[in-house]
Amino acid sequence: MNQTEVTKEGLKHERPEREATTGVVAGRKQRRDTMVPPAKFQSYYGKPVINKPVWASPDIPGYLFLGGLAGASSLLGAGGQLTKRRGLARVSKAAAAAAGGLSLVALVHDLGRPARFLNMLRVFKVTSPMSVGSWLLSAYVPAAGLAALSEMTGAVPLLGTAASCGAAVLGPAVASYTAALISNTAVPAWHEGHKTMPFVFVASGASAAGGLAMAAAPLAESGPARRLGLAGGAVELALTKAMEHQMHPAVRKSYHEGKAKWLIRAAEALTAAGILGGFAAGRRSRLGAGISGACLVAGSACTRFGIFWAGEASALDPQATLTPQRERFEEKISFEKGAEVEELRG
Amino acid sequence: MIGPLNLLSSERAAEPASADGYADHPRRMGFFTDTSVCIGCKACEVACKEWNHVPEDGLNFTAMSYDNTEGLGADTWRHVKFIEQRKPLGRQEPGLLHELASPISFNGQVGQVAPAAPKLAALPQASPDGSPFIDFRWLMASDVCKHCTDAACLDVCPTGALFRTEFGTVVVQEDVCNGCGYCVPACPFGVLDQREGDGRIWKCTLCYDRISYGEEPACAKACPTNSIQFGELDELRERARGRLAQLHEGGVRDAQLYLDGKEDGIGGAGAFFLLLDEPEVYGLPPDPVVTTRDLPRMWKLVGAAAGALFATAVSSFVRAGK
Numbered sequence: 200m201n202q203t204e205v206t207k208e209g210l211k212h213e214r215p216e217r218e219a220t221t222g223v224v225a226g227r228k229q230r231r232d233t234m235v236p237p238a239k240f241q242s243y244y245g246k247p248v249i250n251k252p253v254w255a256s257p258d259i260p261g262y263l264f265l266g267g268l269a270g271a272s273s274l275l276g277a278g279g280q281l282t283k284r285r286g287l288a289r290v291s292k293a294a295a296a297a298a299g300g301l302s303l304v305a306l307v308h309d310l311g312r313p314a315r316f317l318n319m320l321r322v323f324k325v326t327s328p329m330s331v332g333s334w335l336l337s338a339y340v341p342a343a344g345l346a347a348l349s350e351m352t353g354a355v356p357l358l359g360t361a362a363s364c365g366a367a368v369l370g371p372a373v374a375s376y377t378a379a380l381i382s383n384t385a386v387p388a389w390h391e392g393h394k395t396m397p398f399v400f401v402a403s404g405a406s407a408a409g410g411l412a413m414a415a416a417p418l419a420e421s422g423p424a425r426r427l428g429l430a431g432g433a434v435e436l437a438l439t440k441a442m443e444h445q446m447h448p449a450v451r452k453s454y455h456e457g458k459a460k461w462l463i464r465a466a467e468a469l470t471a472a473g474i475l476g477g478f479a480a481g482r483r484s485r486l487g488a489g490i491s492g493a494c495l496v497a498g499s500a501c502t503r504f505g506i507f508w509a510g511e512a513s514a515l516d517p518q519a520t521l522t523p524q525r526e527r528f529e530e531k532i533s534f535e536k537g538a539e540v541e542e543l544r545g
Numbered sequence: 546m547i548g549p550l551n552l553l554s555s556e557r558a559a560e561p562a563s564a565d566g567y568a569d570h571p572r573r574m575g576f577f578t579d580t581s582v583c584i585g586c587k588a589c590e591v592a593c594k595e596w597n598h599v600p601e602d603g604l605n606f607t608a609m610s611y612d613n614t615e616g617l618g619a620d621t622w623r624h625v626k627f628i629e630q631r632k633p634l635g636r637q638e639p640g641l642l643h644e645l646a647s648p649i650s651f652n653g654q655v656g657q658v659a660p661a662a663p664k665l666a667a668l669p670q671a672s673p674d675g676s677p678f679i680d681f682r683w684l685m686a687s688d689v690c691k692h693c694t695d696a697a698c699l700d701v702c703p704t705g706a707l708f709r710t711e712f713g714t715v716v717v718q719e720d721v722c723n724g725c726g727y728c729v730p731a732c733p734f735g736v737l738d739q740r741e742g743d744g745r746i747w748k749c750t751l752c753y754d755r756i757s758y759g760e761e762p763a764c765a766k767a768c769p770t771n772s773i774q775f776g777e778l779d780e781l782r783e784r785a786r787g788r789l790a791q792l793h794e795g796g797v798r799d800a801q802l803y804l805d806g807k808e809d810g811i812g813g814a815g816a817f818f819l820l821l822d823e824p825e826v827y828g829l830p831p832d833p834v835v836t837t838r839d840l841p842r843m844w845k846l847v848g849a850a851a852g853a854l855f856a857t858a859v860s861s862f863v864r865a866g867k
């Protein structure tokens with residue numbers, strides 16, 4: 200019905216009907232009072248503005264957790280080897296290889312077309328943390344695997360040491376890039392946390408890796424793991440709170456409701472228990488070290504799952520998207536108006 | 546192929562195709578959706594499905610006026626929204642008020658039919674100041690992918706499945722997409738989604754096939770009121786400004802253009818709109834910003850965090866080494 204002809208050169212025979220204003224022909228009385236001030240909370244039938252992530256639990260939150268555990272474990276593994284703590288090196292390298300491998304499995308499993316995983320390595324894009332992460336993992340996972348294999352079997356010791364060092368260099372990046380991965384989205388509860396999220400993630404990774412090694416490595420060798428785990432746990436606790444507080448109240452809300460609320464609370468309780476237990480009994484008691492280590496690992500996992508579900512909730516809540524944007528928009532407008540007034544005066 | 550970080554410039558906004566490596570390309574093409582003439586017929590939704598073989602995705606009763614497709618997604622690339630409001634129509638009076646202008650009692654000549662005024666009294670008369678105008682209006686708007694200049698979906702796609710065409714539009718290559726789903730929460734408008742049972746992501750292609758042959762997209766072709774207008778973006782922007790002035794002059798003062806500029810958070814849209822109320826009312830974000838605008842800072846902080854972890858680990862060995 201649209202008889203305007205569209206050509207590569209542009210429109211031809213444009214028709215005028217689209218200019219019609221209802222009521223003009225009938226000459227109805229013009230009304231000037233039609234501006235209605237916008238109501239405070241408007242949305243389209245309460246429907247979300249953005250589409251919620253299709254990422255599934257436990258794949259993706261598990262992936263976040265495992266990446267942190269693996270990355271920080273590689274540091275303990277290499278450190279253990281270099282400082283001749285063989286038990287610590289063994290445990291941490293095994294943890295890094297297992298967690299790294301599992302995180303890759305989780306990532307592939309979550310794809311809509313798992314058979315096409317290798318398409319990830321078709322291009323390298325710094326604008327896509329997932330692309331960067333895929334390349335990172337494709338270097339890290341084999342390195343961590345080789346390091347563990349050599350540590351366990353004693354085979355290829357030189358290559359094993361090189362792989363351990365390689366994994367220790369890549370490890371921190373593996374633990375932290377996932378923060379960019381999720382905060383580089385339009386999901387309010389993730390994006391608004393982008394300034395603090397990387398630090399929360401590495402702290403959470405340190406807590407998990409430290410906790411695991413503390414629980415599984417010989418007491419005599421687990422000093423560094425305990426230090427790393429306790430420091431990580433403490434920073435994780437503090438920064439998760441700080442991150443929430445940097446957010447707009449409409450966004451922060453998603454951390455205090457539903458699944459996220461319980462997971463974040465559990466994370467706090469577990470991590471706090473792990474820290475206290477670690478201080479009190481981590482050095483001397485096998486059982487104490489085991490329990491407090493396990494608490495740190497579980498706390499770290501809960502933090503990741505909590506952040507994941509807060510993101511999902513905020514994506515479903517139109518006000519989490521709309522309110523901060525509306526306020527930003529109003530500010531911009533009043534700023535522009537102010538500038539105009541300045542100009543008129545000056 | 547290495548994707549550059551966003552280069553924000555007005556040149557890029559005018560012709561994203563050149564910024565993305567096309568030496569020789571047609572002018573940037575786009576949509577101008579003038580919702581003030583939309584009648585909610587959904588011809589665009591149907592035409593889009595027909596032309597693009599988009600599967601049926603449920604004909605649901607949603608209790609959202611005449612909207613039964615709910616939102617954009619893998620299987621809805623044009624979505625007609627219906628908003629019922631207790632607000633006056635601006636100048637577009639429906640002509641139902643018999644005491645002012647009744648077609649029936651007009652000059653008392655049209656038959657001897659009794660005036661239907663009593664019936665009309667039952668219609669909503671919500672005007673608080675007691676004015677006799679009916680405060681009810683029905684807004685309809687056909688939503689679509691905005692084909693952003695700084696497109697978050699395109700930036701974050703790790704496989705390069707999403708790409709920029711020579712027309713400056715953003716299209717998914719279905720033979721490359723591995724369904725990682727990153728683009729879905731990256732889009733600030735909730736445009737893309739994963740198709741069930743298929744795993745891949747689907748969205749509006751701005752009828753890449755049709756426009757490559759000089760045809761207009763199916764939705765614009767089917768739109769009976771020309772609410773959906775397709776053409777060179779520059780020309781559309783000019784046309785939209787004219788239309789806005791016309792509506793303002795006519796007293797429809799709520800009318801506003803949405804995403805018509807080049808300076809917004811997405812570097813300018815390839816598909817923009819004329820709305821009769823605030824964007825929120827249509828479920829559109831008032832100040833969308835492409836997430837990758839913050840990515841350089843994120844990378845720096847990720848680097849700093851990685852460094853901090855490394856340093857903490859080293860120090861935990863040093864201090865325990867005694």
Ligand code: SF4
Nearest residue numbers: 690691692693698732
């Ligand atoms: S509107 Fe969303 S899907 Fe469309 S180009 Fe922009 S970011 Fe991509």
Ligand code: SF4
Nearest residue numbers: 702722723725726728
């Ligand atoms: S789901 Fe497909 S189109 Fe979307 S980011 Fe992943 S590979 Fe690209």
